[in-house]
Amino acid sequence: xxxxxxxxxxxxxxxxxxxxxxxxxxxxxxxxxxxxxxxxxxxxxxxxxxxxxxxxxxxxxxxxxxxxxxxxxxxxxxxxxxxxxxxxxxxxxxxxxxxxxxxxxxxxxxxxxxxxxxxxxxxxxxxxxxxxxxxxxxxxxxxxxxxxxxxxxxxxxxxxxxxxxxxxxxxxxxxxxxxxxxxxxxxxxxxxxxxxxxxxxxxxxxxxxxxxxxxxxxxxxxxxxxxxxxxxxxxxxxxxxxxxxxxxxxxxxxxxxxxxxxxxxxxxxxxxxxxxxxxxxxxxxxxxxxxxxxxxxxxxxxxxxxxxxxxxxxxxxxxxxxxxxxxxxxxxxxxxxxxxxxxxxxxxxxxxxxxxxxxxxxxxxxxxxxxxxxxxxxxxxxxxxxxxxxxxxxxxxxxxxxxxxxxxxxxxxxxxxxxxxxxxxxxxxxxxxxxxxxxxxxxxxxxxxxxxxxxxxxxxxxxxxxxxxxxxxxxxxxxxxxxxxxxxxxxxxxxxxxxxxxxxxxxxxxxxxxxxxxxxxxxxxxxxxxxxxxxxxxxxxxxxxxxxxxxxxxxxxxxxxxxxxxxxxxxxxxxxxxxxxxxxxxxxxxxxxxxxxxxxxxxxxxxxxxxxxxxxxxxxxxxxxxxxxxxxxxxxxxxxxxxxxxxx
Amino acid sequence: xxxxxxxxxxxxxxxxxxxxxxxxxxxxxxxxxxxxxxxxxxxxxxxxxxxxxxxxxxxxxxxxxxxxxxxxxxxxxxxxxxxxxxxxxxxxxxxxxxxxxxxxxxxxxxxxxxxxxxxxxxxxxxxxxxxxxxxxxxxxxxxxxxxxxxxxxxxxxxxxxxxxxxxxxxxxxxxxxxxxxxxxxxxxxxxxxxxxxxxxxxxxxxxxxxxxxxxxxxxxxxxxxxxxxxxxxxxxxxxxxxxxxxxxxxxxxxxxxxxxxxxxxxxxxxxxxxxxxxxxxxxxxxxxxxxxxxxxxxxxxxxxx
Numbered sequence: 001x002x003x004x005x006x007x008x009x010x011x012x013x014x015x016x017x018x019x020x021x022x023x024x025x026x027x028x029x030x031x032x033x034x035x036x037x038x039x040x041x042x043x044x045x046x047x048x049x050x051x052x053x054x055x056x057x058x059x060x061x062x063x064x065x066x067x068x069x070x071x072x073x074x075x076x077x078x079x080x081x082x083x084x085x086x087x088x089x090x091x092x093x094x095x096x097x098x099x100x101x102x103x104x105x106x107x108x109x110x111x112x113x114x115x116x117x118x119x120x121x122x123x124x125x126x127x128x129x130x131x132x133x134x135x136x137x138x139x140x141x142x143x144x145x146x147x148x149x150x151x152x153x154x155x156x157x158x159x160x161x162x163x164x165x166x167x168x169x170x171x172x173x174x175x176x177x178x179x180x181x182x183x184x185x186x187x188x189x190x191x192x193x194x195x196x197x198x199x200x201x202x203x204x205x206x207x208x209x210x211x212x213x214x215x216x217x218x219x220x221x222x223x224x225x226x227x228x229x230x231x232x233x234x235x236x237x238x239x240x241x242x243x244x245x246x247x248x249x250x251x252x253x254x255x256x257x258x259x260x261x262x263x264x265x266x267x268x269x270x271x272x273x274x275x276x277x278x279x280x281x282x283x284x285x286x287x288x289x290x291x292x293x294x295x296x297x298x299x300x301x302x303x304x305x306x307x308x309x310x311x312x313x314x315x316x317x318x319x320x321x322x323x324x325x326x327x328x329x330x331x332x333x334x335x336x337x338x339x340x341x342x343x344x345x346x347x348x349x350x351x352x353x354x355x356x357x358x359x360x361x362x363x364x365x366x367x368x369x370x371x372x373x374x375x376x377x378x379x380x381x382x383x384x385x386x387x388x389x390x391x392x393x394x395x396x397x398x399x400x401x402x403x404x405x406x407x408x409x410x411x412x413x414x415x416x417x418x419x420x421x422x423x424x425x426x427x428x429x430x431x432x433x434x435x436x437x438x439x440x441x442x443x444x445x446x447x448x449x450x451x452x453x454x455x456x457x458x459x460x461x462x463x464x465x466x467x468x469x470x471x472x473x474x475x476x477x478x479x480x481x482x483x484x485x486x487x488x489x490x491x492x493x494x495x496x497x498x499x500x501x502x503x504x505x506x507x508x509x510x511x512x513x514x515x516x517x518x519x520x521x522x523x524x525x526x527x528x529x530x531x532x533x534x535x536x537x538x539x540x541x542x543x544x545x546x547x548x549x550x551x552x553x554x555x556x557x558x559x560x561x562x563x564x565x566x567x568x569x570x571x572x573x574x575x576x577x578x579x580x581x582x583x584x585x586x587x588x589x590x591x592x593x594x595x596x597x598x599x600x601x602x603x604x605x606x607x608x609x610x611x612x613x614x615x616x617x618x619x620x621x622x623x624x625x626x627x628x629x630x631x632x633x634x635x636x637x638x639x640x641x642x643x644x645x646x647x648x
Numbered sequence: 649x650x651x652x653x654x655x656x657x658x659x660x661x662x663x664x665x666x667x668x669x670x671x672x673x674x675x676x677x678x679x680x681x682x683x684x685x686x687x688x689x690x691x692x693x694x695x696x697x698x699x700x701x702x703x704x705x706x707x708x709x710x711x712x713x714x715x716x717x718x719x720x721x722x723x724x725x726x727x728x729x730x731x732x733x734x735x736x737x738x739x740x741x742x743x744x745x746x747x748x749x750x751x752x753x754x755x756x757x758x759x760x761x762x763x764x765x766x767x768x769x770x771x772x773x774x775x776x777x778x779x780x781x782x783x784x785x786x787x788x789x790x791x792x793x794x795x796x797x798x799x800x801x802x803x804x805x806x807x808x809x810x811x812x813x814x815x816x817x818x819x820x821x822x823x824x825x826x827x828x829x830x831x832x833x834x835x836x837x838x839x840x841x842x843x844x845x846x847x848x849x850x851x852x853x854x855x856x857x858x859x860x861x862x863x864x865x866x867x868x869x870x871x872x873x874x875x876x877x878x879x880x881x882x883x884x885x886x887x888x889x890x891x892x893x894x895x896x897x898x899x900x901x902x903x904x905x906x907x908x909x910x911x912x913x914x915x916x917x918x919x920x921x922x923x924x925x926x927x928x929x930x931x932x933x934x935x936x937x938x939x940x941x942x943x944x945x946x947x948x949x950x951x952x953x
Contacts, residue, residue, distance in 0.1 A: 013834070015831045015834040015835075016834060086803065086831065087803055088801050088802040088803040088804075088830075088832070089791075089792075089793075089829065090791075090792045090793050090794045090799065090802070090829065090830060090928060091794050091799055091800070091801040091802065091803070093791070093793040093794065094707050094793065094794040094795075094796050094799055096705065096706075096707070097705065097706040097707045097708055097709065098706050098708075098709060098716070099707075099708045099709075099718075112801075116803070168804065171801065171804050172804070175799075175800060175801045175804075175923070176923070178796060178799075179796055179797050179798075179799070179923075180796075180797065181708070181796075182708075182718060182719065182720065224791075224829075502861075503861055503865075506820065506824070506861045506862070507824060507862075509820060509821030509824040509825070510821065510824030510825045510827060510828035510829075511828070512791075512828075513790060513791050515821050515824065515825055516821050519821065
């Protein structure tokens, strides 16, 4: 495999892609739902880590929209120009403490924010005037005058060409003053809106092309700001209007502060529109992911056979509707990627088990052991029918559930003869096959082949672009010759899924203020679901989610639960299949990207009902409580653990 | 300013056999047996002592003997004419050490010693069927928040830009957090330093194992090694990296052993002008009973501070 191809998926964080994404951004299916041209209301853009929020904002920002790689004319000048802000929160979080009162801190933060936005605004205008062609079309930006700045600072320049330097020096002075605020002189603090509106007004007067342009300020990672800083941003959201509109991006459930500086509260939908990227991607993720796959390879000069995509098409906003309505196109793209990342059907998995000496032995041993509880005269071989391998595999679970061996033999006979059999009519195969496959693999050190395939990668990544790209990246690195051969081996994909999964398990440690706790939660839940998977009966097959019963968790536990959702460690969905008479609440699914690491299913199978007390132990209990929790399930389920997950 | 020099005195075992006494000493929180021993030692060898702690929610202040004090007021806690002070580094953390060193430098205290007790063992709490058998729980992780005096706005692009040095220890979560929270870090040349050899044979494996997954993903990476107990070695690495090339600033994240943290503090004090060095720090909340008894004592004497 060429080095180029192996690196096609290496960059899967927005920060690694830089700011100018012109020609590098696959326009997502929901793009027109943002309705940026029409709606002048702030957006709250939400989504888990890696869903593409930052990449989207960077695409909408001036570095991309006014990119020098773009042939920009008066007609093609965007109607809105984004000013992207991702504040250095480790710096901004020093804006507190007894050295100033909160009112002063707020003014200092407003000053810092004003300088950041002003810097971006001036950079955008400078980009607009970069190159001789643009100078001719849009005017000479370096000749612009900004006398209004002098209204806000005695030493401020009146010329555009000096203004960026002045902004930077103001920024440096602020940083320096904050280091030693008790000795140095306080800077003159800028009022945000008056300064920015004055500058925009002057720019519009001198550059008529900007008359219709609205400036969008995108505040990324809003959740990392301090409470009073959020309030200021909320105030700016509430009072947003052209030519300056504020938008924020945050992780799910992260907008903890709704109040503004005044007495007003931020209200949806009056004050902002809520956009959940993962929710919007849900219906079209399969095609979008396939397009991303093709696009990354195209960028390395590799075109997949039968793939109809071109990079121009994927980067063109005008083509979005066509891409996601033309079924021929969609099928061709998805088919091309599915051929490159081939999956394996359940039937094929069953045949593979029968052909693989270790797995076959594992199955025979399991059936033989189960038969010890019934009729010792029967041998495992009688149940292992090569003509109906899926049903034969399910026998292992059914015997452990107490089904009579002779009845099962009878049903196997019927199935082999092509007659109606309970394996089909009562969905035994549907219910128990995949669970039994994961069970057979658990003691082994190799990953289950059921984790392979484009469609499985989609399930594992669950609308998370970064997870999908990482699965592809590790797959492509796993074996030389994939490009030349035209596909990645199933076993290599399965191995890649396990490696990528382990990386994401470890990465939970970096999930915010409670990263260590979230890491423990993932490991504890993973172990519990693995224990459930280790029950040979598979009576509660493919358990990967839980619901809370018998009470309400403590407030501390609820805080951690919100943190789990914010960082996409758990995915909350409306509860289904509620037993008894209790009210439905939420099901909490362990993010399927962790499944290959723990050897569990990526499907939402049977539910584990956990009492509020257990949830408290899981979410906020000490280490001994976690240990106890795992042990209690081990005892309750009578699981004999003979294996251990290996270290990375 | 002449480069400061460090002289290290170490005991052979858990008995503090070193012939040192001090006029005044600062110490921190008593979390476990090792801290207790360190505080007892400091109190028995010093004429006067002060308890000291930092609260990241109130930056620019230290709480000394239960009184919240600004930097200027902190200087008043050094008895007039003090000839020698000890900073008990087992119990104090980075920010307290930084502020006290800065005060000592301004007051020109002739003898400044940093005392450190190596542990016999660390808590290894995750004892259920966890795959992460090497994970330790030495602290609750926190957010990376700047320390006034040693913070730079990293969102402002810096001409000639920045290089990054991270000292790594047992807790892999801290590097994960740094990469997640300080996204500017992605584009910088990076040097990561492992404490090898560790305090005891085999300990270095834990630091390597717990960080390797993240380190393997870093680009523009240089890996260096320095004895876990060596302040001079760590300081030497920092100085060498800082003097290489034409970068405008060096950003340091001391996420490893305490001697490496002490070296970071000394380096930041030595190069604090013009924001040429910057600290990124996560203010970890140390777990109680995180370590066992004392293995060995060290005194790091700072000359030409």
